[in-house]
Amino acid sequence: MGIGESGKSTIFKQFKIVQSNGGFNEEEKKAFISVVHYQCTSQIRTLIENAEKLGEEMGEKGKKAVAMMNDLYPSDQVVVNKELADLIEVIWNDEGIRKTYEARGKKFLLNDCADYFFNNIQRFAENNYIPNEADILRARTRSVGIESAQFRFQNMRIRVIDVGGQRSERRKWISCFDDVTAIIFVVSLSCYDLVLREDENKNAMEETIQLFEEITKHRDLQKPNIILFLNKTDLFDTKCVESSIKVCKHFSDYDGDDEPVATKEFIKDRFLEIGEQIGKKVVTHFTCALNTDNVQNVAKNIRKYLLGNNLEEVGL
Numbered sequence: 001m002g003i004g005e006s007g008k009s010t011i012f013k014q015f016k017i018v019q020s021n022g023g024f025n026e027e028e029k030k031a032f033i034s035v036v037h038y039q040c041t042s043q044i045r046t047l048i049e050n051a052e053k054l055g056e057e058m059g060e061k062g063k064k065a066v067a068m069m070n071d072l073y074p075s076d077q078v079v080v081n082k083e084l085a086d087l088i089e090v091i092w093n094d095e096g097i098r099k100t101y102e103a104r105g106k107k108f109l110l111n112d113c114a115d116y117f118f119n120n121i122q123r124f125a126e127n128n129y130i131p132n133e134a135d136i137l138r139a140r141t142r143s144v145g146i147e148s149a150q151f152r153f154q155n156m157r158i159r160v161i162d163v164g165g166q167r168s169e170r171r172k173w174i175s176c177f178d179d180v181t182a183i184i185f186v187v188s189l190s191c192y193d194l195v196l197r198e199d200e201n202k203n204a205m206e207e208t209i210q211l212f213e214e215i216t217k218h219r220d221l222q223k224p225n226i227i228l229f230l231n232k233t234d235l236f237d238t239k240c241v242e243s244s245i246k247v248c249k250h251f252s253d254y255d256g257d258d259e260p261v262a263t264k265e266f267i268k269d270r271f272l273e274i275g276e277q278i279g280k281k282v283v284t285h286f287t288c289a290l291n292t293d294n295v296q297n298v299a300k301n302i303r304k305y306l307l308g309n310n311l312e313e314v315g316l
């Protein structure tokens with residue numbers, strides 16, 4: 001569980017990869033081609049739109065590329081061919097677009113991995129392109145509904161349920177509450193200075209904390225263990241130095257240095273306090289969902305933790 005874009009589905013994908021004999025087969029990989037292509041086109045359009053809104057002037061080459069893209073490729077175009085890739089590359093290299101990119105998060109929302117898609121666009125446009133694991137982990141689709149899969153970690157089978165985190169999705173969660181052994185609550189550490197996609201008046205960390213409180217106190221969820229993933233450590237470690245966590249009203253009393261280790265511990269303690277208030281033990285892990293080794297280690301720990309609770313077969 002967790003708010004939209006905290007990284008739930010990315011972790012779900014990683015579980016599929018790191019399980020015993022895991023990974024994506026050829027057909028499953030191909031299914032991500034359109035998602036990868038859509039990331040490229042939708043995110044460049046977001047940048048163009050916001051460059052206009054912010055009054056960032058584009059160069060002549062960039063403007064020409066935008067005009068050609070709009071003429072030749074409708075916004076619902078899903079296939080990125082060589083010509084479209086070249087146009088997107090020119091636009092991405094435009095100075096006005098780069099300035100707009102630097103304003104992401106502060107003035108508008110852009111997908112976390114947008115730069116990855118622009119920087120690799122020529123590879124995505126190749127005729128025989130098959131997404132690799134790095135592409136798949138970054139290819140975002142907003143989860144709608146509930147996805148469930150059974151993963152095997154050595155001798156232990158774990159059923160994992162992935163839910164959508166945006167507000168409209170959360171009312172579906174109740175149907176998964178029966179028989180869960182543990183809840184993985186995913187927090188995007190780097191969202192402390194962002195607003196919600198579905199409500200631009202709401203700080204995303206504030207929403208996360210409120211949601212965590214609701215979940216820990218929910219009367220139907222008194223039994224399950226709570227495993228907290230403090231995710232997006234890679235983005236957080238860079239961001240917390242540039243933009244103090246104090247900008248988030250829940251962390252305004254932080255009086256330490258703006259550096260990654262102390263700030264992460266401070267945020268972790270905030271979540272642990274919420275668990276303690278209702279006498280619930282919360283197990284925490286710092287994660288970078290894009291890092292397979294990191295998730296593999298965390299998965300090993302979870303397996304041990306669940307085995308420690310004498311559970312041979314569990315449903316998460």
Ligand SMILES: Nc1nc2c(ncn2[C@@H]2O[C@H](COP(=O)(O)OP(=O)(O)OP(=O)(O)O)[C@@H](O)[C@H]2O)c(=O)[nH]1
Nearest residue numbers: 004005006007008009010138140143165232288289
């Ligand atoms: N840099 C970075 N990006 C991440 C990390 N975890 C997830 N992402 C990216 O963040 C975006 C959103 O991740 P998702 O896994 O789709 O988020 P979600 O929680 O499933 O979102 P909903 O389905 O809307 O609830 C994707 O582009 C991911 O690749 C991380 O640890 N670091």
Ligand SMILES: [Mg+2]
Nearest residue numbers: 008009142143
């Ligand atoms: Mg999802």
